[in-house]
Amino acid sequence: NEWSNWFKANTEKQEKAYVYRKSAKYGEEELDEDDIKLRELLPDFSTSNDEQDLLEEPQLFTSRSETCIDSEGLTEILYLLANEKSMHNYDGHMALAWMMDTALSCGLVDDFVDSKIFVYNLYALNQLDRNQDMRVVDVYRRNSRSELEKCITAMKPLIKRVYWLKEKWPEMTILDGILQRAQKILSTSMETPQMQFSALLEHLLAEADLWEKVADRKHSLMNELEELRHLLVNWRKMEVLCWDNLLEQVQTDCCTQTLLLSWPLFEALYKVDKGDDEILAMTIEWIQNSTIIDFKARLLTADLLIKFIMLAKESMRGNLCQRLRSVIAYFRLFDTVVENKLATQKEPTEKQLHDFVKIMKYNDLNLWSVKASAQKAHKQLFRLLKQFKLSSSDLVAPLLDEIPQMLSTTEHQTKPTFATDRIISCNDFYAKRAVDLTSKIAKHLMDGIHLENIEELTEFVKCCNDLIRKDVQYEGSDSEKEKQQGRALSERQKAVARLLKDSIALGLSTRKGLMVNAELLTASVVAGMPEDNKMLTKFIRYGGASRNVVLKNFHKPNAQIGTKTMSELKGLTEFILNELYLCDQLITVNREMLRRMDSSKKMLLNYLENAKDIKQPCLHGQQWLHCLQQSKYSALKFNSLLEFMGKKLENAPECNTDFEENTVLKLSGIQDTRLSQLHKQHQEYNATFDVIRKIRDEASRILETIELSLLHSLDCSNIAIWKSSDISHTINTVKAESTDINSQLSLISCVMVEEVEEAKGILREVLEALTNPTNVQATTGDVQWEGIQALLIIVQNTYKQAMSIDFDNDRFMDILRQLTNLLRNLNFDKLKKYGTCVYNYLKVS
Incomplete structure (x- = not known):
């Protein structure tokens, strides 16, 4: 269990930090645990002089484990589990690309499945360049691909110039140092945060300045370094923009840590000696010990407990789910009080942070001036973040001891009425x-x-x-x-x-x-x-x-x-x-x-x-319910195929590509088909895309009709009976939409041959599930x-x-x-x- 591994590693980390603090000699500056976490949140990579230190994870007292997923990955999984809606928007195809490639090389996956996944992987790759204009980036955890592209482009003439100089003076070790620094940047992983690239670029510019001190104007690198200096200042400006969200990041990190530290509650679910009462008491105590900054995360823990019980299908703990829901609803009464308290504690620090960001500017291209300004800014930010962390660590227990505001009853004072219009006439005495x-x-x-x-x-x-x-x-x-x-x-x-x-x-x-x-x-x-x-x-x-x-x-x-x-x-x-x-x-x-x-x-x-x-055939309720369920399954499969077709078209190149002259396309194994010749400027591309959009709209109407009919059986599926007129309406609607879809599919059959054939087969399944039930003779x-x-x-x-x-x-x-x-x-x-x-x-x- 990866969560269990993370919890053990984190416990080991805390123990090491405790031993370190205890071993500190009298008079030495103690290393506070909050200081460690804030330094991880706001690392200053520019203080390091060694590239190897820059590329290591910026955490103190880390306990490394090769099999342990990091805290960010675990938290993302837990949030997806808690909120099923976000699961549909989650794109994990980049991770699947490596898994599918490994499975394919072992013969565990056939080519058909790989070709389906490949379309989504290619689409995910294309999305990497969509947010090039985004300026607000978490530069301590993420990077801007467009900025890195500019850096690579600017370094090419520099490297070329340095090689030219090296041919003249091969004995100059300074030039070797410049090349080594440049190569270090080019070989760094694309997952590296922007500020780590910034520190590497500072080292490169520092090495180049040594050459500038001894070189004459003719052999200077001034022109090649100019763009890189501007890039460094722009990256520092990106850092300033990022500071506006630092307080939200502190809240997120606190909630993440709290959520992951709740592992003992989930571990107790699988222990035989832990009864429902004990788990419930542990959960209530866990929520009561909240701070104002992690209160919502602790409530989310109780929600996740319910999810775990339901996924494990433990009938023995079914009653525990209902009791946990009641506990969550009780503590949610204090949501507004806790939020207001947190906002009050946050407001002064937030104002100071905004004022600091307004006056903080990077205009000087001098490397040492930029570096000194950054270090000074980090000290000020560190003080503000620590101030907020301390003020938001107040316990919620005093807030739970405040009498909540009285509920208003004005909207519930209407007098009830007896619905006489719902009385059905009957001749029975x-x-x-x-x-x-x-x-x-x-x-x-x-x-x-x-x-x-x-x-x-x-x-x-x-x-x-x-x-x-x-x-x-x-x-x-x-x-x-x-x-x-x-x-x-x-x-x-x-x-x-x-x-x-x-x-x-x-x-x-x-x-x-x-x-x-x-x-x-x-x-x-x-x-x-x-x-x-x-x-x-x-x-x-x-x-x-x-x-x-x-x-x-x-x-x-x-x-x-x-x-x-x-x-x-x-x-x-x-x-x-x-x-x-x-x-x-x-x-x-x-x-x-x-x-x-x-x-x-x-x-x-x-x-x-x-x-x-008596003219309408009467279908058994359970029979029609089964028909609807089968039809819905096929309709969802049809929609998934349409999404696949749309993604496949979106992967088309922006302009025309000559298949015969393109060596990469030849070596890729892609066949020269009518689809491969399409590009986004092609007239047939737009026509094909419009057809798929129309089919999607019609398919969504089919699914909506089926789900509307299924809604009739909500909470009473074992006794559901549909009106014959409703059944006829559902069948007629699906038939009409299916006919339109088939005619639309014929228009693109020459472009997407395999997909159209598969789509028609699935559409037949949708219609046959509804139109071929066995009739039951009605008795009147x-x-x-x-x-x-x-x-x-x-x-x-x-x-x-x-x-x-x-x-x-x-x-x-x-x-x-x-x-x-x-x-x-x-x-x-x-x-x-x-x-x-x-x-x-x-x-x-």
């Missing part, structure tokens, strides 16, 4: 009676439930909060200040007493709250909530976060609040949160039951409509279902319970408890009812 009772239940509940009392209590709580936080200014003598303080304390105590009295009047019991299992409630709110974004779920999460802060304050002695009052407030807090959590659990269960029943109803209505239309006879009587009995019992609720005289909590009991006593065996619907459908068909 029992069904009509059930619908009538359901309408009466809905009317009684909507007319009877009033929330004015609980809303007034909520507003009074806000007033109490403002009163307690009010800063009272005491004036006058000591006795007068003492009286003012007494009046303020009395006012607050009266407000709290009224709050407790009004709470009891609504049925909010403080004694029952003291009986709540606090630890279990905390675990349920943090790790036991659904992932949805319902308002009630938000309230519970915000309430849980606020409760944790309040409970910590309850343990502190307070002169203004007595022990009894504090105990009552604590009980009230526990009682309200526990009741909200129980309600949410009950609502979640019933909502899922209703969703599945609604899906069953829609499927049966579709079947009823199909049964009325009536089938009696006795379950409607049982359903009516359940509705009647619900009606009796609903009508017995006295909304005018009962307390709020008593009404809420009766409503929850009503839902709990519905006795809807959802699996039985769901199975009954499926059985009824199968019996009819």
